[in-house]
Amino acid sequence: MTAQPRIAPLFDALLAEKGSDLHMSIGHPPMGRIRGELTPLREAPLTPPEMESLLFDIVNPDQKKQITEEMDLDFAYSYGTKARFRANYFYKATGLAAVFRTIPSKVLTLTDLNTPEVVRKLAERRSGLVLVTGPTGSGKSTTLAGMINHINQTRHAHILTIEDPVEFVHESIKAQVTHREVGPHAISFATAIRSAGREDPNVILIGELRTNETMKLALQLASFGVLVFATVHTNSAPATIDRIVNSFPADEQPAIRGMLAESLAGIVAQQLVRTADGKGRVAALEILIGGSAIASMIREGKVFQIASKMQAGQSQGMQTLDMHLEKLVAAGTIAPEAALDKAQDRESFAKTLQRIKPDFVLSEDLKA
Known part of the structure; x- marks a missing residue:
């Protein structure tokens, strides 16, 4: 023993x-x-x-x-x-x-995680770039593991993960899962991603897009007909697009905008919020789904218009973080104070809270 x-x-x-x-x-x-x-x-x-x-x-x-x-x-x-x-x-x-x-030793399913149906649909895509973003400790890896698990349960595919270190270990079910760790199995993310294209993957999970080199390689793979999942440390979908584009020199940015517009399948930006009963935390999600309108906004550098497109795109499963926080407060899942703490537009969200929770008392700095 x-x-x-x-x-x-x-x-x-x-x-x-x-x-x-x-x-x-x-x-x-x-x-x-x-x-x-x-x-x-x-x-x-x-x-x-x-x-x-x-x-x-x-x-x-x-x-x-x-x-x-x-x-x-x-x-x-x-x-x-x-x-x-x-x-x-x-x-x-x-x-x-x-x-x-x-x-967690058990990979939580998308059902366990109570993720919206649109997240499952992103996992069922055959190609494109899916980014899961959020600050450190916001549950990005858990959400990605749920999406990889869904593919593993439902599709005969080759899933390749490139991580530093390997986090969730997926046993092959319907899919063939290959885990590669930066360090023991590859010198760097870039070298692992470069050789990934020669390993006949259908799905690639890249632990983190840290450099513009890895971003460019991920965009190329996504445009070659591979479904690429990756994480970025940003707080919202528009900020993620800006982060990727701005990490390149000005003369390369138009080409990168074009690649991103072409290959972006979706962005799930998440924050963990303490539940109203204090017993756990729940993920609040901002969801952007790629499409022709979003693609032209990215191509033309009009990222500032994306938030209003997400607000108007509820029928496609899109939502801003504040829209989801509002739903969680209305359902009694999270407290108004916790939601306000995470809201992107605090002043506007404070007014929303007063409408759905008339007994909620605003702090002095938010009283206009």
């Missing part, structure tokens, strides 16, 4: 509370992010010797060499059959530190 790692009690405490992240910092108690809030998992602060003992116990010699020489390490760790964690070791003012993000 394999000995339990020394960090096991902290993992168990986090999992027992259904926490999403474990934060470890010298001089502070280990903290768990539980329902969005950082909470101590014990009273005693971590000491430097204890920190080294806990963290170095679960890495191999090459990983230990990397953290001590390069001061940074990312890897995925399997905690028996209980959970997988995405780990980041780094150094800060107090010394060695780490954050572990829980990767």
Whole structure:
């Protein structure tokens, strides 16, 4: 029987509370992010010797060499059959530190996630670029895993994932799933994406579009008839388009606009919001679906018009983040204050709240 790692009690405490992240910092108690809030998992602060003992116990010699020489390490760790964690070791003012993000061992389906029907339809596309965006910890990976799971359950296809590190592990069901990890299996995202085209994929999941090189390669693959999923750290659909275009030099931007207009299937921008009962969090989604009108706005650089197109495109499944927040408040799923905190147009949303929740009291700064 394999000995339990020394960090096991902290993992168990986090999992027992259904926490999403474990934060470890010298001089502070280990903290768990539980329902969005950082909470101590014990009273005693971590000491430097204890920190080294806990963290170095679960890495191999090459990983230990990397953290001590390069001061940074990312890897995925399997905690028996209980959970997988995405780990980041780094150094800060107090010394060695780490954050572990829980990767659920069970891939949640789109039904489990209660995603709108239009998200399922995006997963059923045969080609194009689908971007899932949002800040760190907003559930992007979980939504993407649900979409990949849907394809895996319903389609005889080759799904290739390129990640750093691999998060959700999909067992091949109807589809053939190939997981590639940057580091052990490829030098970089760019080299992995370049060779992806030669690996006969129908679907490619790219963990993150970090550089304009990876963005361009993803756009090319999408235009070649492959369904490409990727994540970007942006808060809205229009901001995502701007981020991609603006990451290129001015002379390349018209060509990139053309490629993006041609291949964009959809953007799902999400935020996690604490539920009204305080027991969990729910995803609020902004959804943009590609089409001829959106394509011409992208081509002509009229991204500022996209928000009104999303408001008018409800029949196609489109919605702005504020529209979804309004629905969640009206259904009693989230509290008005939590919705207002995430709203993109706070002043306009405050007026909406007063209409649907007349007893809601506005703060002074929003009273016009």
